[in-house]
Amino acid sequence: MVQHIQDLYEVLSKVDGYVYPNEIELNWSILIVLYPYITGLVAGAFILASLERIFNLHVLRPTYGIALLTALSFMLVATMPLISHLGKPFRAYEIMITPHLTSAMAIFGFVYLWYLMVVLLLEIWFDYRRDMVVWAGETKGLKRFLYKVLSLWTTDISPKAVALDKKLGYIVTVIGVPSAFLLHGYVGFIFGSIKANPWWSTVLMPVIFLFSAIVSGIALVMLVYIVLTRIRKLSIDMACLDMIASYLFYILIMDFVLEGLDQIHRIYEAEESFEVLHNLVFGRLFFTLFIMQGLFGTVIPLLTLGTLQFYKPKALIRKGIYLVVSVLILVGIFFMRWNVVIGGQLFSKSFYGYTTFKIGLIGTEGYLMAAVWLIVPFLILSFLLWLLPPWKKHEDDPDVQVN
Amino acid sequence: MPQQIKRLVTAFAVFILMFLVLQQVLKPNSFGKLGHYRAMAIQENEARELHYAGSARCTKCHDEMHTDKAAGFHAQLQCEVCHGPGLKHVLYADKFKDGKLPDSLKLHKPDTRKECAICHQLNAARIKIVFDTVNNSMIKQVNALKHNLVDKHTKEELKCIECHNPHQP
Numbered sequence: 001m002v003q004h005i006q007d008l009y010e011v012l013s014k015v016d017g018y019v020y021p022n023e024i025e026l027n028w029s030i031l032i033v034l035y036p037y038i039t040g041l042v043a044g045a046f047i048l049a050s051l052e053r054i055f056n057l058h059v060l061r062p063t064y065g066i067a068l069l070t071a072l073s074f075m076l077v078a079t080m081p082l083i084s085h086l087g088k089p090f091r092a093y094e095i096m097i098t099p100h101l102t103s104a105m106a107i108f109g110f111v112y113l114w115y116l117m118v119v120l121l122l123e124i125w126f127d128y129r130r131d132m133v134v135w136a137g138e139t140k141g142l143k144r145f146l147y148k149v150l151s152l153w154t155t156d157i158s159p160k161a162v163a164l165d166k167k168l169g170y171i172v173t174v175i176g177v178p179s180a181f182l183l184h185g186y187v188g189f190i191f192g193s194i195k196a197n198p199w200w201s202t203v204l205m206p207v208i209f210l211f212s213a214i215v216s217g218i219a220l221v222m223l224v225y226i227v228l229t230r231i232r233k234l235s236i237d238m239a240c241l242d243m244i245a246s247y248l249f250y251i252l253i254m255d256f257v258l259e260g261l262d263q264i265h266r267i268y269e270a271e272e273s274f275e276v277l278h279n280l281v282f283g284r285l286f287f288t289l290f291i292m293q294g295l296f297g298t299v300i301p302l303l304t305l306g307t308l309q310f311y312k313p314k315a316l317i318r319k320g321i322y323l324v325v326s327v328l329i330l331v332g333i334f335f336m337r338w339n340v341v342i343g344g345q346l347f348s349k350s351f352y353g354y355t356t357f358k359i360g361l362i363g364t365e366g367y368l369m370a371a372v373w374l375i376v377p378f379l380i381l382s383f384l385l386w387l388l389p390p391w392k393k394h395e396d397d398p399d400v401q402v403n
Numbered sequence: 404m405p406q407q408i409k410r411l412v413t414a415f416a417v418f419i420l421m422f423l424v425l426q427q428v429l430k431p432n433s434f435g436k437l438g439h440y441r442a443m444a445i446q447e448n449e450a451r452e453l454h455y456a457g458s459a460r461c462t463k464c465h466d467e468m469h470t471d472k473a474a475g476f477h478a479q480l481q482c483e484v485c486h487g488p489g490l491k492h493v494l495y496a497d498k499f500k501d502g503k504l505p506d507s508l509k510l511h512k513p514d515t516r517k518e519c520a521i522c523h524q525l526n527a528a529r530i531k532i533v534f535d536t537v538n539n540s541m542i543k544q545v546n547a548l549k550h551n552l553v554d555k556h557t558k559e560e561l562k563c564i565e566c567h568n569p570h571q572p
Contacts, residue, residue, distance in 0.1 A: 012521060097426040100439055117418075122411075129407060152410035164405055 017353030026345045026357050029365045031085040034373055036187045036209065037337045038078045043184040043210070044217010045071040046120065046176060048244070053173045059243045065390020066228065067221045068124050073380035075116050081373050082108075087364055104190060115183045119176040124388075125150075126169035130157045131393050146387065184213040191340060198273035199280070199344040204262045211255040216333035218248045219326040224381070226323050232391075238315045242308075245322055249305035252329070256298055259336075276351040284354060285343050288335045297332010301325045454488035457481070461489070464496065468570050475571030485518070485569065486510040519563040520547035 011024055049067035052060040083092040100106035129151055136147035185206040191197075192205025222244050229236045266277070281289055304325055308318065347354050360366040433442035461482045462469045472478055483489050492508050499505075513519070525546040547563075554561050563569075 008521060009517075017526070093429065094431065094434075097422075097429055098434060098439070103439075117415075125411075152407075152414055154407050154410050156406040161405060161407065165407065 014356045015353060018350050019348040019353040019355050020350060023348050024355050026342065028341055028345060030359055030370045031081040031365060033337045033341045034081040034370055037334055038074050038081065039187050040184055040213030040333065041217050041220050042071045042075045042078060043180040044214045045221050046180045047214050048218050048221050050173050050177045053170065059240050062237045062240050063221055063225050063244065065393065066225055069384045069388065070221055070224055070381055072120050072124060073377045073384055075120055076380055077373055077377045079112065084364060084369060104193060107186065111183055111186045115179050119172060119179045123169055123172045123176060126165045126172065128388055129154060129165050130162050133157050134394060181210060184210045196349060197344050198271065199277060202262055204258060208258050208262060211251060211258055212333050212336050214251050215248065215255050216330060218244060218251065219329035222322060223326040226319065236319060241322055245305055246309060249309060252302055256302060273351055276347045280343060280347050284346050285339055289339050292335040293332050293339055296328050297335060301329050453490050455483050456490045456493040460493050471570040477570065477572055485513045514562055514564050516547050516563055
């Protein structure tokens, strides 16, 4: 029985002040940090692709296909952190076959399905259908079979059919933009609507999540594009890259302002929870919030990208800067999710105490597991780029160069 | 209807059909009987091993501790907060005639300074909040490293319970 006293001591060494028993252990750990992070990347990458399509921004053309495939590879993995977090691999599928219409958590199933099946897959399908039919004729064996299955055994590539593909694809893109907003707005809503938690409960949450999602998605596509041209030993399209960077800059400003507004609002209101949050921010969250998210993830990229709007160094240097900035932003947004998810559980709802978050290397909630769900999307992306290379697509307007 | 639309509609139809079939096959039997969850989950939780008995069940055999405690400052504490989970003890303690319990049934006696300090140690982070809203009392804090640490005459370390009765501090 002495064991239980020892356990109690160990547990109490993790907390400061008064904490309710069910708050000592964090229930939502790193996998739940990954979930909004990955969904955000999907929404952001998709929105970048849609910009090209809807506003006909031909400069962005080289990243269109990459952005779509990136969105798809991350989308396919988006549920995995949740499912592995549930920790019942043999029952996990049950959440998908027992839909629920009024539970905010369960609505994810609908949002996800809508976005994956109706938006992403359809858009990519319409975009690639003609090419898949063509490629099916040019290849052999398994690849040929894959193309046949993926094109649903269609064969019609007459100009009329292709024009229809284009038109439908455009409609799907138009539906897709609000859907992408919905997807990530929803994830923000999940946190923003928890009124018992003053760190989460704000109506701005969906909007903040959305803008940070767009920021991270654009940064990801930029990174993938730079790395990919490097691997394929091609010269990069600087006009496209500069354009993406300026979008990144503007949206980063909005994201920064929104988050600042949220904090100012909180500080000015100074509700009863203010003290505990103040200590949280300057204590346990100081490093991840001010250093990782604020300094590295926001201020440095903002200043660099801002400078590049007026002063343009040589292409090679700019490329290097973009590479570093995109990585910084990706890390910064990861810590933004971290600060929301983990930060919201570090203080007691009694407002009189704090607990600590410990994370292991291995185990179902450890770093390795999280790393797996961050690496798998890139494997899927490599496969998709091999199967559906955007640079091999047959283009009709000859004036647009696709590399 | 254009070919690709036909194929798409078929594909979606197949997908939805597959979903409906899978749902029928895979849905747990007891799902939905009582609400939007597996009714079996209740039984499964019931079947889990119990560890705690609750203070009320200690009274049967340890009447005096109970009356002591009820009259003192520790009245609000559960016996098992200090003594550890005691369901087995409650169930089997009277099976031993001479009162000699095997070790596995014995409960812990938290008689060290450390153990009282779990709740009473001076802790700046623990602002003094009202513990018992009915009597408006607080959990008093002492510095266990100083408060009556050694006996003035024998110079030996004193246990808290040498001066405070744990059941009626």
